Amino acid sequence: MRRLAAFVVVGMLLSALPVQAVAERPGPRVDVCHWSEDDEVFVHITVFASAVAKHIDNHGDVYPGQGGLDDRCALEESTVLAVAYSNLDGVDGFDEMGSDVFISKLVDTNDDGVVSAGDEILMGRYPTGFNPSSPADFGGFAVPRHTIDAVRIAGPTYIVVESGTAEFAFASNANGEQYFENGPLGSVCGGCTELLDIKADTNFDRIFTDYFGPSPSQPDSAVLLSRRLPGSGTDDTYLDVDIAIP
Ligand SMILES: [Ca+2]
Ligand SMILES: [Ca+2]
Ligand SMILES: [Ca+2]
Numbered sequence: 130m131r132r133l134a135a136f137v138v139v140g141m142l143l144s145a146l147p148v149q150a151v152a153e154r155p156g157p158r159v160d161v162c163h164w165s166e167d168d169e170v171f172v173h174i175t176v177f178a179s180a181v182a183k184h185i186d187n188h189g190d191v192y193p194g195q196g197g198l199d200d201r202c203a204l205e206e207s208t209v210l211a212v213a214y215s216n217l218d219g220v221d222g223f224d225e226m227g228s229d230v231f232i233s234k235l236v237d238t239n240d241d242g243v244v245s246a247g248d249e250i251l252m253g254r255y256p257t258g259f260n261p262s263s264p265a266d267f268g269g270f271a272v273p274r275h276t277i278d279a280v281r282i283a284g285p286t287y288i289v290v291e292s293g294t295a296e297f298a299f300a301s302n303a304n305g306e307q308y309f310e311n312g313p314l315g316s317v318c319g320g321c322t323e324l325l326d327i328k329a330d331t332n333f334d335r336i337f338t339d340y341f342g343p344s345p346s347q348p349d350s351a352v353l354l355s356r357r358l359p360g361s362g363t364d365d366t367y368l369d370v371d372i373a374i375p
């Protein structure tokens with residue numbers, strides 16, 4: 130009789146368990162834009178809320194609507210405030226849909242019409258020589274984007290901005306064109322990548338990547354090229370820089 134009573138109690142406990150199990154589901158799922166290394170695009174996925182921090186820290190994921198992405202993780206069409214590119218189509222100006230290759234562009238992510246904190250620098254590819262003509266003549270950057278958190282100079286011929294411990298510059302005037310990135314802040318060239326196209330005969334054309342150390346966007350092909358006069362006296366096509374600030 131005592132044993133039967135024990136059975137009854139255990140049976141009551143078991144019948145109570147399923148209700149508890151249902152109440153302990155792992156929680157809600159959250160939308161994130163996952164950075165796909167293989168395809169080099171952001172992909173819309175959902176993950177458990179408890180896993181979001183890990184995705185952001187380990188994979189560079191962001192929330193939809195942030196980082197220049199729309200609600201479905203597609204790149205928003207932000208105004209380009211400055212662009213460095215290889216002008217391969219023979220026509221002045223950057224044509225994203227044509228054969229021109231963008232190296233780096235500063236986009237007005239926060240849509241206020243000026244260079245400001247919250248805007249972004251998007252990285253493309255870079256020429257590994259002075260006469261690029263095909264995709265094989267370009268290297269890639271491992272870091273696809275930087276969010277600007279301080280603006281030092283923003284004029285019609287020269288822009289200098291900071292992102293974390295890195296600095297970035299776009300320059301274009303009658304003497305030449307330049308894209309430059311460097312880190313850490315305050316160093317002349319702690320680890321820098323520079324593309325410089327001199328138009329006047331006063332200096333060298335040059336392409337340096339990871340000079341003196343790893344530079345912020347982590348270029349994947351080492352380049353250390355410098356070209357003497359008179360090559361530096363012409364406006365070459367491996368680097369053009371357009372700045373769209375009045
Ligand atoms: Ca062009
Ligand atoms: Ca802006
Ligand atoms: Ca030149």
Ligand SMILES: [Ca+2]
Nearest residue numbers: 364365368369
């Ligand atoms: Ca040029």
